[in-house]
Amino acid sequence: GDSVTQTEGLVTLTEGLPVMLNCTYQTIYSNPFLFWYVHYLNESPRLLLKSSTDNKRTEHQGFHATLHKSSSSFHLQKSSAQLSDSALYYCALSDTGYQNFYFGKGTSLTVIP
Protein backbone atom coordinates (compact mmCIF):
# COMPACT_ATOMS: atom_id res chain seq x y z
CA GLY A 1 0.00 0.00 0.00
CA ASP A 2 0.89 3.66 0.00
CA SER A 3 3.40 4.91 2.54
CA VAL A 4 5.69 7.76 3.47
CA THR A 5 9.15 7.38 4.97
CA GLN A 6 10.95 10.37 6.37
CA THR A 7 14.06 11.08 8.42
CA GLU A 8 12.91 9.71 11.71
CA GLY A 9 13.43 10.78 15.26
CA LEU A 10 15.41 13.75 16.40
CA VAL A 11 17.65 15.99 14.30
CA THR A 12 19.78 18.57 16.07
CA LEU A 13 21.50 21.30 14.06
CA THR A 14 23.61 24.30 14.86
CA GLU A 15 22.16 27.62 13.79
CA GLY A 16 23.37 28.64 10.36
CA LEU A 17 23.93 25.14 9.04
CA PRO A 18 21.82 23.78 6.17
CA VAL A 19 18.67 21.78 6.83
CA MET A 20 17.87 18.59 4.93
CA LEU A 21 14.96 16.40 6.00
CA ASN A 22 14.42 13.38 3.79
CA CYS A 23 11.07 12.14 2.54
CA THR A 24 10.43 9.24 0.22
CA TYR A 25 7.12 7.70 -0.66
CA GLN A 26 5.44 4.72 -2.22
CA THR A 27 2.21 4.93 -4.17
CA ILE A 28 0.42 3.10 -6.95
CA TYR A 29 -0.96 6.36 -8.29
CA SER A 30 0.84 8.33 -10.98
CA ASN A 31 -0.18 11.79 -9.75
CA PRO A 32 0.55 12.05 -6.04
CA PHE A 33 0.44 15.21 -4.00
CA LEU A 34 3.28 15.59 -1.52
CA PHE A 35 3.16 17.93 1.45
CA TRP A 36 5.35 19.15 4.25
CA TYR A 37 3.52 20.21 7.41
CA VAL A 38 5.21 21.93 10.34
CA HIS A 39 4.04 21.63 13.95
CA TYR A 40 5.45 24.19 16.36
CA LEU A 41 5.12 23.59 20.08
CA ASN A 42 1.77 24.81 21.43
CA GLU A 43 0.43 25.51 17.95
CA SER A 44 -1.59 23.51 15.42
CA PRO A 45 0.16 21.75 12.52
CA ARG A 46 0.10 23.84 9.36
CA LEU A 47 1.06 23.46 5.75
CA LEU A 48 4.59 24.49 4.83
CA LEU A 49 4.91 23.27 1.22
CA LYS A 50 3.06 21.17 -1.27
CA SER A 51 3.67 19.96 -4.80
CA SER A 52 2.31 17.66 -7.45
CA THR A 53 4.59 18.81 -10.29
CA ASP A 54 7.56 16.67 -11.15
CA ASN A 55 10.99 18.34 -10.92
CA LYS A 56 9.63 21.75 -9.97
CA ARG A 57 11.08 23.51 -6.91
CA THR A 58 8.51 24.78 -4.41
CA GLU A 59 9.50 27.42 -1.85
CA HIS A 60 7.94 28.97 1.23
CA GLN A 61 9.34 30.75 4.27
CA GLY A 62 12.91 29.99 3.29
CA PHE A 63 12.26 26.27 2.90
CA HIS A 64 12.18 24.49 -0.44
CA ALA A 65 11.45 21.04 -1.80
CA THR A 66 11.34 19.43 -5.23
CA LEU A 67 9.15 16.48 -6.10
CA HIS A 68 11.15 13.87 -7.99
CA LYS A 69 8.87 11.13 -9.23
CA SER A 70 11.80 9.17 -10.63
CA SER A 71 13.16 8.65 -7.11
CA SER A 72 9.84 9.07 -5.25
CA SER A 73 11.31 11.80 -3.10
CA PHE A 74 10.29 15.17 -1.69
CA HIS A 75 13.12 16.28 0.59
CA LEU A 76 12.79 19.47 2.63
CA GLN A 77 15.73 21.86 2.57
CA LYS A 78 16.79 25.23 3.88
CA SER A 79 20.11 26.87 3.33
CA SER A 80 20.59 28.17 6.85
CA ALA A 81 18.81 26.91 9.97
CA GLN A 82 17.34 29.40 12.43
CA LEU A 83 16.45 28.86 16.07
CA SER A 84 12.80 29.47 15.18
CA ASP A 85 12.84 26.47 12.82
CA SER A 86 12.76 24.13 15.81
CA ALA A 87 9.57 22.12 15.33
CA LEU A 88 8.11 18.78 14.31
CA TYR A 89 8.01 18.29 10.53
CA TYR A 90 5.72 15.86 8.75
CA CYS A 91 5.89 14.70 5.16
CA ALA A 92 2.52 13.60 3.78
CA LEU A 93 1.13 11.94 0.66
CA SER A 94 -2.24 12.15 -1.05
CA ASP A 95 -3.77 11.71 -4.47
CA THR A 96 -6.82 13.33 -6.00
CA GLY A 97 -8.53 10.02 -6.46
CA TYR A 98 -7.16 8.27 -3.44
CA GLN A 99 -9.46 7.86 -0.50
CA ASN A 100 -6.82 8.22 2.14
CA PHE A 101 -4.05 10.47 3.33
CA TYR A 102 -0.74 9.35 4.81
CA PHE A 103 1.61 11.22 7.10
CA GLY A 104 5.15 10.12 7.83
CA LYS A 105 6.20 9.54 11.42
CA GLY A 106 7.58 13.04 11.78
CA THR A 107 11.03 14.52 12.31
CA SER A 108 11.72 16.63 15.35
CA LEU A 109 14.16 19.37 14.40
CA THR A 110 16.00 21.24 17.13
CA VAL A 111 18.23 24.16 16.18
CA ILE A 112 20.82 25.18 18.78
CA PRO A 113 22.93 28.34 19.00
Add this chain to the structure above:
Amino acid sequence: GGIITQTPKFLIGQEGQKLTLKCQQNFNHDTMYWYRQDSGKGLRLIYYSITENDLQKGDLSEGYDASREKKSSFSLTVTSAQKNEMAVFLCASSIDLGGWEQYFGPGTRLTVL
Protein backbone atom coordinates in the same frame (compact mmCIF):
# COMPACT_ATOMS: atom_id res chain seq x y z
CA GLY B 1 -10.23 32.87 7.21
CA GLY B 2 -11.68 30.37 9.55
CA ILE B 3 -11.02 28.43 12.67
CA ILE B 4 -11.24 24.91 14.03
CA THR B 5 -12.15 24.43 17.65
CA GLN B 6 -11.81 21.22 19.61
CA THR B 7 -13.41 20.43 22.93
CA PRO B 8 -12.37 19.58 25.49
CA LYS B 9 -8.74 20.65 25.45
CA PHE B 10 -7.86 18.06 28.08
CA LEU B 11 -9.77 14.86 28.70
CA ILE B 12 -9.14 12.51 31.60
CA GLY B 13 -10.96 9.21 31.63
CA GLN B 14 -11.11 5.89 33.36
CA GLU B 15 -10.32 2.52 31.85
CA GLY B 16 -13.29 1.16 29.93
CA GLN B 17 -15.06 4.49 29.76
CA LYS B 18 -16.65 5.81 26.56
CA LEU B 19 -15.25 9.25 25.78
CA THR B 20 -16.36 11.77 23.16
CA LEU B 21 -14.27 14.46 21.52
CA LYS B 22 -15.84 17.27 19.50
CA CYS B 23 -14.62 19.36 16.60
CA GLN B 24 -16.19 22.40 14.92
CA GLN B 25 -15.03 24.29 11.81
CA ASN B 26 -16.32 27.48 10.22
CA PHE B 27 -14.37 27.20 6.95
CA ASN B 28 -17.43 25.61 5.30
CA HIS B 29 -15.12 22.76 4.28
CA ASP B 30 -16.62 19.51 3.01
CA THR B 31 -13.97 17.16 4.35
CA MET B 32 -13.05 16.64 7.98
CA TYR B 33 -10.52 14.32 9.61
CA TRP B 34 -9.57 12.86 12.96
CA TYR B 35 -5.93 11.99 13.63
CA ARG B 36 -4.16 10.51 16.59
CA GLN B 37 -0.69 11.83 17.39
CA ASP B 38 1.70 9.63 19.35
CA SER B 39 5.33 10.37 19.96
CA GLY B 40 7.45 8.52 17.42
CA LYS B 41 4.44 7.39 15.39
CA GLY B 42 3.42 10.60 13.71
CA LEU B 43 -0.14 11.41 12.73
CA ARG B 44 -2.36 8.44 12.08
CA LEU B 45 -5.74 8.77 10.42
CA ILE B 46 -8.66 7.43 12.46
CA TYR B 47 -11.72 8.57 10.49
CA TYR B 48 -12.56 11.07 7.84
CA SER B 49 -15.76 12.38 6.31
CA ILE B 50 -16.24 13.89 2.86
CA THR B 51 -19.65 15.37 3.58
CA GLU B 52 -22.41 15.51 6.14
CA ASN B 53 -23.41 12.02 7.35
CA ASP B 54 -20.51 10.40 5.51
CA LEU B 55 -17.92 8.35 7.41
CA GLN B 56 -14.77 6.68 6.09
CA LYS B 57 -12.40 4.56 8.16
CA GLY B 58 -8.73 5.32 8.32
CA ASP B 59 -6.00 2.90 9.28
CA LEU B 60 -6.58 3.36 13.02
CA SER B 61 -10.38 3.17 13.23
CA GLU B 62 -10.62 0.12 15.50
CA GLY B 63 -11.73 1.19 18.96
CA TYR B 64 -13.30 4.43 17.70
CA ASP B 65 -16.62 5.64 16.34
CA ALA B 66 -17.28 8.92 14.59
CA SER B 67 -20.26 11.07 13.72
CA ARG B 68 -20.80 13.87 11.16
CA GLU B 69 -24.32 15.09 11.74
CA LYS B 70 -23.63 18.58 10.43
CA LYS B 71 -21.20 19.90 7.85
CA SER B 72 -19.50 22.02 10.48
CA SER B 73 -19.01 19.39 13.17
CA PHE B 74 -17.26 16.05 13.47
CA SER B 75 -17.24 14.01 16.68
CA LEU B 76 -14.99 11.14 17.69
CA THR B 77 -15.84 8.56 20.37
CA VAL B 78 -13.31 6.36 22.10
CA THR B 79 -15.50 3.31 22.64
CA SER B 80 -13.52 1.87 25.57
CA ALA B 81 -10.58 3.82 26.93
CA GLN B 82 -7.43 1.80 27.50
CA LYS B 83 -5.58 2.06 30.81
CA ASN B 84 -2.48 4.31 30.75
CA GLU B 85 -3.36 5.53 27.28
CA MET B 86 -2.03 8.97 26.46
CA ALA B 87 -2.34 10.68 23.11
CA VAL B 88 -3.26 13.89 21.36
CA PHE B 89 -6.23 13.82 18.98
CA LEU B 90 -6.17 16.34 16.17
CA CYS B 91 -9.13 17.36 14.05
CA ALA B 92 -8.59 18.84 10.60
CA SER B 93 -10.65 20.03 7.65
CA SER B 94 -10.07 20.68 3.97
CA ILE B 95 -12.07 21.84 0.97
CA ASP B 96 -11.93 18.35 -0.52
CA LEU B 97 -9.79 15.23 -0.58
CA GLY B 98 -6.55 14.96 -2.49
CA GLY B 99 -4.29 17.92 -2.97
CA TRP B 100 -6.06 20.40 -0.70
CA GLU B 101 -4.44 21.88 2.36
CA GLN B 102 -5.66 20.56 5.69
CA TYR B 103 -6.30 23.02 8.51
CA PHE B 104 -5.81 21.65 11.99
CA GLY B 105 -7.39 22.33 15.34
CA PRO B 106 -5.43 22.76 18.58
CA GLY B 107 -5.97 19.19 19.70
CA THR B 108 -7.46 17.27 22.62
CA ARG B 109 -5.01 15.64 25.00
CA LEU B 110 -6.34 12.36 26.37
CA THR B 111 -5.11 10.70 29.54
CA VAL B 112 -6.59 7.46 30.79
CA LEU B 113 -6.02 6.59 34.43
